[in-house]
Amino acid sequence: MATERYDHNAIEGRWQETWERDGAFRTKKDGAGDKYYVLEMFPYPSGKIHMGHVRNYSIGDVVARFLMMRGRNVLHPMGWDSFGLPAENAAIQHGTHPSVWTRENIANMKTQLGRMGFSYDWPREVATYKPDYYRWNQWIFLKLLEKGLAYKRRSHVNWCPGCATVLANEQVEDGQCWRCSSAVEEKELEQWFLRITAYAGELLDFTYKLPGWPERVLIMQRNWIGKSAGAEAVFKVADSSAEIRIFTTRPDTLHGMTFMSLAAAHPLTSKITTAERRAEVEAFAARVKAEAKPGRGAGEIKKEGVFTGAYCVNPLTGDKVPVYAANFVLMGYGTGAVMAVPAHDQRDFEFAKVYGLPVKVVINPPDATLDPASMQEAYVEDGVMVNSGRFNGMKNTEAMTAITAALAEAGAGRETVNYKLRDWGISRQRYWGCPIPVVYCGTCGTVPVPYEELPVVLPEDIKLTGKGASPLAEAEGFVNAKCPKCGKAARRETDTMDTFVDSSWYFLRYCSPKAETLPFDRSDAERWMPVDQYIGGIEHAVLHLLYARFFTKALRDLGLHGFDEPFKNLLTQGMVCKETRKCHAHGFLYPEEVRDGKCVQCGTEAKAGPVEKMSKSKKNVVDPDVLIDEYGADTTRLFSLFAAPPEKDLDWSEDGVEGAYRFIGRVWRLVLENMDTLNAAEPYAVGGATLEGSALDVHRATHRTIKKVTQDIEERFHFNTAISAIMELVNALYQFNEKDARPDVFKEAVEAVVLLLSPFAPHVSEELWQRLGNAEPVYKTAWPRPDPDALVADEATIVIQINGKVRSKVTVPVDAAEEFVKDAVIKDEKTAEWTKGKTLRKFVYVPGKIVNMVVG
């Protein structure tokens, strides 16, 4: 009789319906068990899910399902990061309204996630484009405004011509837009900012209190925050009322300052420039501004500058030194002004050499004396103070505090801490985002929209041209408003919020998605937060993950909850990659454009290119829908978890998918082909008849596998090794020739296989579990526990090494004493051969494991 074939389509559809009907994954609000909040970064609804999503969400689903079976009370929600540019671009290109496009994409992707069998609590779904979500963005914004954590300022901003909007500093990578790679330009605009810098210290400190985060993410955040301790000093400009403020990490070198460098864009640069230098300085400033565009990331450029004609006075020495405008001084860091100490700073040294400025040594190495005339580079190490008046002879490290104190005494400075982190600019000149809830009144100025008028709804009727100005500015009905204070005609803010605002607190909304009086309910948030396990891509290391931490702290300080950090454990999964193929004439090729290693269009060789992150432009994408049709969700999930550990990049391989499919088929047949045996089996009774031979081996293997799979999932998220352990047990069961003698042992093992496999391949597991005669579905079944008695072996195999090389093995009782083992080893024939005629010099015994005999 032919065995019924494994039909993934029928099985998966059936179980998805069952789960849906039973509300299987609804969070039990008052359920028993410790809470566990597992969260995957919610997707942007671009239209279809991609393999990156499949991997991300498969990892999360294993965690969620595993913990449900372990009896934890699991919160596992999903939603949509659904404001953003692609919707708007689609509208411009195809004439679809962003809201229509977004709704359709969400519907489609939700279906796809359903087809993957992910265990989400869908009734908690949030979508950031909906007024009932973004009204709370606005609410939070107003609270931040009240607290002084949101403010408006005219400033130099990053402008992306491709996206026709402003970008935050975090969204500029190597001078390019993080999204579209256009070269970012500088613009001066009136912008709303969130004062993330108020939390710089705390955000930094807590990076040392997040042991569940990958070290490299923490390091990236620390670098981005960029704390440095030093001093601030004020220099009076000679013959002027102006003062130049500088920040330095090396106050010890103050006496070695021989000139001052200002950023070309520094407001004082033009102010203090003398009449005769003006033309030159302005020309220089214009040139620096023009060159500054690609500047970031381009590495070091040649040091250039120009003398302003002005001098400033060293507050401690009274020395007058020239003030230069210099191209390497950044306006965006510190104060935009630098005290230049050529002897002890490499950049100042290079600059001084170009312009013939003096080099004054104030620190000597412990064992040498520096000669300014012959120095080839700045001396930046520690040493002993010289040429520094009363500080001479001190260690420079001591002089740092001493000189800072002297500055403070002179009223010309103080100890301070400086950060690279800038405030977060959130204004975006685009339509498809959350409106910023303020109005501008001719009489009252900037007026917040009253809380009771929220949400400020994004108007639906809008013309999108992609021309660049804020599209909302064209919407008369939106722009024209009444001043909430005086009632006169006023103008609404027409910029929208950066969509990273939306995603900075969505994990809180999931805790009480229907809350109507506050963004989230405090007790719900405190019940579920922090997220126990957060899973997503590394690309958000300093974007979303920093903003979300900031929001959590700011909301705490608004009194909305009482915890400090949003994500207890973070897993950053690797990218999904695949081999590329390229033809000289036609560039990247899809797999179907290659036949017999040749390009189907021109017949030239289609070269196998490097393995790269899946992307449409490289034509190396795999469509999850196609995979699900062909192999099913279980196979898709299983392969993406088996092929590599989650944090590493995954090389997609069609053959590997095939392998995963085969394995599921193998488990399927293991059950169906042995149905009679399994049906006849009594449950395995602990303490029943003594086992021996292969039945004992299988019984022990079953419990060892349970132990290993449990540990691999729970302790390390090493799903690849967990799956391989299940495969080993399945292989052993195919070899089990006494299954009819001990059907109980066989059935115990088969049931373990099905249960252990269920977080990875839930549909086929449900199906087999039911066919094994279980009334309760797998997801409600307790995760198996290894029987400690079954794990104990009564014999141990001792590996025998002779001079470090494996030569033989011997089996002894586990509790054998060393003398007994030594005796057994010496009696071993092979061992005797290898040691014949030699003297035993050393006998090393690692109990239960290995013997190493050193002979000679």
Place this chain on the structure above:
RNA sequence: GCGAGGGUGGCGGAACUGGCAGACGCGCCAGACUUAGGAUCUGGUGGGCAACCAUGGGGGUUCGAUUCCCCCCUCUCGCACCA
């Protein structure tokens, strides 16, 4: 330049605190069952005829090193004039 993480069979990857290197899967080879099989099952599969040699290369510690230490090569990622 600075910082972090990698380099193990033909390929993806195992080896948790030093203890049988290459689990598991792919691929490949052979056999069985078949009209047939790209299905399935079984066996084999790092190199070398062997002694032996093999975890990027070279040193070291150790009875014993993929694992610990030092030097070097290489790849990936992040930062990059941050005063």
